[in-house]
Amino acid sequence: MVSKKDIAAVVVTTIVALAGFELFLEHVARIKPVPSGWGWAASPRRLLSKSTGDAEANQLGYRGQPIQYGKDDYVVVLVGDSQVEAASEPLDKMPERLLEAELASRMGRPVKVFSLAASGWGQDQQLQALDRYLKDWRADMVLAWATPGNDFWENTFADRSATVVAGPIKPTFLVKDDRLDGPYYAASFYYGGYAITQLMAEVYGKAKNKPVAQMISDAWKTRLPIRPRSTSPSCAQYPKADQQALLTSGDRYSLSDKYRMESLEDLAASKTHYAPYMLPQTEMDDYQRRLTGLLLAQIKDVSGQHGAKMKVFYITKKLPSHTIVCVGTDQGGWFTVDRNFDAVMSKIVPKEDLINIPVEGGKEVNVSDADRHLSTIGNQRAMTGLAAELTR
Known part of the structure; x- marks a missing residue:
């Protein structure tokens, strides 16, 4: 015995x-932990910079000027994504520097603007970066540059990929009882909490041809209110438009016609640039709006706790564009979309905190036909308009 x-x-x-x-x-x-989040060193647009050295990063690892200011400087923190990072533009033409000059001219006092942003970020990573910044530095104003075509789905999922194939893992929140729960994956971590369990997951993943990031992504989806979405038979009446052709040779498509655009994004899970603009609306669309609204409200709360005002702004380009009324594929079905950014943003951000900046012009406001990020000209017009609104 x-x-x-x-x-x-x-x-x-x-x-x-x-x-x-x-x-x-x-x-x-x-055994390396699963990396969570990224800055300038791992930015997906870093290669567009003419100088990709780490010297382009500030003390927190994000592209921008060093965080240094005087006691009399008015300090602005610009949080956002690839629009703020502006990888294709010279350092001295980044939005932070353009806004800095515009505000200083209007306010008649020294101004410093610092960037907390990287390509592919949602408000989840922006909130985490702002928390780190405010531990050591001050701010008088926090400006959240929203990108309504990206933010909702980026905030919702544990990885940054609009397809069923998982992308990089990032800090992620859930909505529970109308409150933020998280962040999950706030820093690099071992799968299951230990190197042993991660090794086991990697071995299992190789046998199933499923990377650890994919297992995390798939498991996260089970925590979301993903529901079936009805396809729209009426989409069949519109001619198809290829997304790449639309960007690079859009002249072949009429600006007066309506199109359905083929998309390989994970439309069924609302993991797409067209969320939450797909019709009819589902519980998942409402969830994405609530989550993004709560994240922006938390950014405001954190700013206020450190004595800073906060505004949310987004850009509306006033140039001709093609009308996309449906997205999907013949195999997966077609879905009606209505990308009305103004209507959605006004539902999640209080009117007094929200600024819409129209950017007038033609193709010159974009980096190129294939890259619709703002060019130096576009950024200058946007930051001029933003400074005018902030000092009105």
């Missing part, structure tokens, strides 16, 4: 062996 002492000895020996193996995996085999 096995005594309690023998059982205890086995248990203790097993625990010690597992602890030793865990230390071996972490410090000798160097």
Whole structure:
């Protein structure tokens, strides 16, 4: 008969062996944690910069000028995504520098503007970056540059990919009882909490041809109110438009006609640039709006706790564009869309905190036909308009 002492000895020996193996995996085999979030070093648009060195990053690792200011400077923090990062533009023509000059001219006092942004960010990473900034530096104003075509789905999922194939993992929040719950994956982590469980996950993933990031992404979806969405038979009446052709050779499509655009994004899960603009609306669309609204409200709360005012702004380009009324594929079905940014943003941000900046012009306001980010000209017009609104 096995005594309690023998059982205890086995248990203790097993625990010690597992602890030793865990230390071996972490410090000798160097099993790497799953990276969560990214800055300038891992920005998907970094290669567009003429100088991709880390010298372009501020103290927090985001593209922009060093965080240095005087006691009399009016300090503005610009949080956002690729629009703020402006990887294709010179450092001295980034939005932070253009806005800095415009505000200083209008306010008649020294101004400093610092960027907390990277390509592919939603308000989840922006909130985390702002928290880190405010631990060591001050701000008089926090400006959240919203991108309504991206933010809703980016905030909702644990990875940054609009397809069923998982992208990089990032800090993520849930909505529970109309409050933010999280962040989950706030920093790099071991799958399951330990290097041992991560090693097991990697072995399992290789056998199933499923990377760890994909397992995390798939599991996260089960926590969301994803519901079936009805297809729209009426979409069949519109001619198809290829997305790449629309960007690079749009002249072949009439500006007066309506089109249905083929999209390989994960439309069924609302993991798409067209969320939450797809019709008819589902519980998932409402969830994405509530989550994004709560994140922006939290950014305002954090700013206020440190004595800073906060505004949300977004850009509306006033140039001719093609009318897309449906997205989808012949295999997955077609869905009606109505990308009315004004209507959606006004539902999640209080009127007194929301600024819409129209940018007039033609193709010159974009980097290129294939890259619809703002060019230096576009950024200058946008920041001029923003400064005017802030100092009105």
